[in-house]
Amino acid sequence: MHNPISTFKVAAADLSWTGSDLGRPECILAEPDGTLWVADNRAIVTKIAPDGSQSRLGEMPPMPNGMALEREGSLLVANLETGEFLRMLPDGGKQLLLDAFEGRPLGSLNFVYIDDSGAIWLTISTRTVPRRKALDEPVDDGFILRLDALGKPELMARGFYFTNEIRIDRNRSHLYVAETTAGRVSRAPFNADGSLGRFETFGPAPLYDGARVDGITFDAAGNLWVTELSRNAIVAITPAGESHTIFEDPAGEQVRAPTSVTFGGADLKTVYVGSLVLDRLATFRSPIAGEPMYHWRR
Numbered sequence: 001m002h003n004p005i006s007t008f009k010v011a012a013a014d015l016s017w018t019g020s021d022l023g024r025p026e027c028i029l030a031e032p033d034g035t036l037w038v039a040d041n042r043a044i045v046t047k048i049a050p051d052g053s054q055s056r057l058g059e060m061p062p063m064p065n066g067m068a069l070e071r072e073g074s075l076l077v078a079n080l081e082t083g084e085f086l087r088m089l090p091d092g093g094k095q096l097l098l099d100a101f102e103g104r105p106l107g108s109l110n111f112v113y114i115d116d117s118g119a120i121w122l123t124i125s126t127r128t129v130p131r132r133k134a135l136d137e138p139v140d141d142g143f144i145l146r147l148d149a150l151g152k153p154e155l156m157a158r159g160f161y162f163t164n165e166i167r168i169d170r171n172r173s174h175l176y177v178a179e180t181t182a183g184r185v186s187r188a189p190f191n192a193d194g195s196l197g198r199f200e201t202f203g204p205a206p207l208y209d210g211a212r213v214d215g216i217t218f219d220a221a222g223n224l225w226v227t228e229l230s231r232n233a234i235v236a237i238t239p240a241g242e243s244h245t246i247f248e249d250p251a252g253e254q255v256r257a258p259t260s261v262t263f264g265g266a267d268l269k270t271v272y273v274g275s276l277v278l279d280r281l282a283t284f285r286s287p288i289a290g291e292p293m294y295h296w297r298r
Contacts, residue, residue, distance in 0.1 A: 004287045005223045005236045010247040012254045018272060018281040019048050025281060027067045028272045030264025032296055036272065037075065039064045044077055044088050057092045066111030066165065069295040078109040078122065085109055085122060101145065101153050111165050114294040120147040123163040134162055138181035157188065157196050165215045170291060176202060176216060176224060183211030185226060185237065203237035215260030218291040227258040234261060255282050263290020
């Protein structure tokens with residue numbers, strides 16, 4: 001069967017832009033009605049309404065990073081700088097949910113993910129201080145937690161090179177993890193008891209020479225979309241493990257430091273790209289819809 005991703009390319013002329021005056025829009029969440037929630041380091045989040053109007057909500061020290069949307073409307077937020085896992089309520093108030101594990105500060109909390117069962121997962125990139133050292137001198141001290149029904153963290157896996165975004169495939173056969181400083185995606189099968197089996201690389205390892213991968217997400221055809229920082233690229237890894245570059249801008253003329261890919265729009269074919277440095281979201285159309293997130297299944 002033909003996979004449309006194998007011939008899909010995005011040129012600079014294909015890009016449009018969403019939002020303005022955003023502050024480090026690292027993570028984006030899209031709702032079915034067109035609302036976007038964008039991490040903003042001057043608040044917690046910027047809400048972009050379907051009509052394009054913007055409002056900042058919440059307050060926390062920099063820097064809000066990965067986010068997930070609960071079905072009742074609260075946001076779960078990972079603060080990379082403080083290592084705090086928080087819930088932002090619809091009125092902008094916040095609750096501290098977790099800031100320590102194994103009797104130590106949590107570390108550089110990068111991402112929060114809600115799987116289809118409603119379970120909450122957290123990725124900790126590193127416990128190295130300062131965090132920059134783990135980027136300059138790669139170390140495999142990253143790990144993944146899953147919270148039980150009472151919010152107690154359970155260690156699911158460790159030994160990652162700067163753990164970044166994670167995803168679970170549609171069949172719930174594997175968990176996928178972006179390892180930033182290894183420049184690769186790794187995956188592990190689920191065992192019958194819900195634990196994770198042995199990790200293996202998925203796709204090229206590294207993605208490119210000198211690659212730094214960041215965000216990952218699935219489309220409805222099972223392709224895993226990956227953002228890559230060194231070439232300002234978006235790459236798709238097919239279910240067979242073959243990689244295809246959708247977009248790249250090595251000189252950073254349009255897109256710089258892409259961190260995440262979010263599918264939105266009523267048909268889930270509008271792609272929004274997060275960034276560490278831009279103040280707006282690169283946007284384009286995909287021939288394949290994205291895989292719906294947990295909060296789309298309300």
